[in-house]
Amino acid sequence: MSDTPIVPDRAAPAERPALKILLAAPRGFCxxxxxxxxxxxxxxxxxxxxxxxxxxxxxxxxxxxxxxxxxxxxxxxxxxxxxxxxxxxxxxxxxxxxxxxxxxxxxxxxxxxxxPLVTKVHREAQVHFKRGRHILLIGHKGHPEVVGTIGQLPDGAFTLIETAEEAERVSPPDAENLAYVTQTTLSLDDTAEMVAILRRRFPKLSEPHKEDICYATTNRQEAVKAIAPKVDALIVVGAPNSSNSQRLREAAERAGCPRAALVQRAADIDWSVFSGLSSLGVTAGASAPEVLVEEIIDAFAARYDVRVETVTSTEEDVFFPLPRVLRPDAAAE
CATH class of the missing domain: 3.40.50.11270 (Rossmann fold)
Known part of the structure; x- marks a missing residue:
């Protein structure tokens, strides 16, 4: 018998499961x-x-x-x-x-x-009002943008519509002189359904020259739709009071993603929901900074062997200058 002591085998460190992250682009700040x-x-x-x-x-x-x-x-x-x-x-x-x-x-x-895209909606509403039209506003009651839009005109100028059911039963004061405007951060699909109902019910309905849902809302929802059917779950980085972020979560669910959640920070991830994944989609609402996206990815990298792939649906190059009083050349004017 050998005098060499028997040392039990050390357990090999558990390998982290592989996780493919599809990162939506565009995402985040607009x-x-x-x-x-x-x-x-x-x-x-x-x-x-x-x-x-x-x-x-x-x-x-x-x-x-x-x-x-x-x-x-x-x-x-x-x-x-x-x-x-x-x-x-x-x-x-x-x-x-x-x-x-x-x-x-x-x-x-x-x-x-x-x-500026919200200001565009305000101006459209003012033009319709001057032309004697009652305005149907598609949006969410109490949202600051809706409160601001309604507050551009006298009481009674708007009727707020939140759902397709409300679009079916709305009874405006003059069906022959109507226009509609929308909140800029709505669901593309929900809004299209409501607009279709209003067009059917009110053939003379005046419409925006260009749709009011902003380019960033549109682009981020389309980017989510591109990746949602391909992943086991999807995270939207954003705040619960962010309308455009909530719409991204809804868009993911409608596009076939089995699990979609709105998450503010890595500490808020419910790991009972986001365990056992092989693929994950990640996007961010228009008011969520990229540093929070990176924080979320790092949290998954601590538990999974992560491979990140960016899926780009469109490129954005929109820029809005600062209010005039804050521009560097303002003092010279």
Whole structure:
């Protein structure tokens, strides 16, 4: 018998299961969000802290907290802003006309960071109203963008429609003089269904020259539809109060993805839902920064042997300049 001690075999480290991640492109920040965030940062740079912001500049907690650390103070209403010479910035979602009027009445230094594509909807509504049309607004009750759009015109100018059922039963004051506009961050499929119903019921319905759902919402939903049928599950990086992020989750489910979830941070991942995967789709809402996408991928890389493949459905090159008062050449004008 040998005197050599018997050493038990060491267990080989468990191999991480393979996971293919399909990363949707485009995803994340759109031009309107970039403009709004840059507006706050540029105001801080030019005028120093504090800078007041009415409502979340965009619907993302990470972005808001980062701007708070830099000196932004977020309020829900103007009456929370003291008498001050500091800038007061209106969020990307747009505001009712009463808000800039109230700011002017208090001599506040107001800066409007409304997304230009939301402003386009406001202008369309104003034109329809001047032409004597009642306006059907397709959107979500209480969303800041809808509140801002309705607030452009006198009471009674709009009828809000949220569902296909409401489109079927809406009874406007004058069926012969109607127009519709939409929130910019809606589901393409839901909106198309509602518009089809309205066109059938009201043949003389006036329509936008170009659809109101913004390019970024459209592109991100189409990118999700391209990958959703190919993966076991899909994560949308975004905030629960972000309309466009919620619509991405719905788009994934409709396109055949068996599991789709909206997740703000890696710490929020429910691993009981996202275990045993061989493929995963990842996208981000228009107000979610890329750093959070990377954080989510890193969390999966700690549990899986990850291979990332970017699936590009279209290229984006849209750029919106800052509000004029914040542009470098503003002082020279």
């Amino acid at each position: 031009a309107g969000v970039v403009r709004a965030i840059d507006a706050v940062e540029q105001a801080l740079k030019l005028y120093g802290a504090p800078v007041y912001v009415r409502h979340e500049i965009v619907h993302n907690k990470y972005v808001v907290e980062d701007l708070k650390r830099k000196g932004a103070i977020f309020v829900e209403e103007l009456d929370e802003v003291p008498d001050t010479t500091a800038p007061v910035i209106f969020s990307a979602h747009g505001v009712p006309k009463s808000v800039p009027e109230a700011a002017a009445g208090r001599n506040l230094f107001a800066i409007d960071a409304t997304c």
